[in-house]
Amino acid sequence: MTDKVKGPASYFPSIEEKYGQPIAHWxxxxxxxxxxxxxxxxxxxxxxxxxxxxxxNALVAHALAQKS
Structure with missing residues (x-):
């Protein structure tokens, strides 16, 4: 059983699908x-x-959390 992705990263699949760019781009x-x-x-x-x-907001929150 896999854990469900929570927090800002839970938006990533829909962001990639909607805007056509990988998360790394953003x-x-x-x-x-x-x-x-x-x-x-x-x-x-x-x-x-x-x-x-x-x-x-999800992309920024995730990026700033990675920075600290």
Missing amino acids: QDLIRARQPAKHMELVAFLKEEHGLGHGHA
């Missing part, structure tokens, strides 16, 4: 904009790349 974009605040990064993904709020 993580690279987020890393390139560091340092920046969480909501600044969310706004960047929404405004510049057309992501929905939930998807952008």
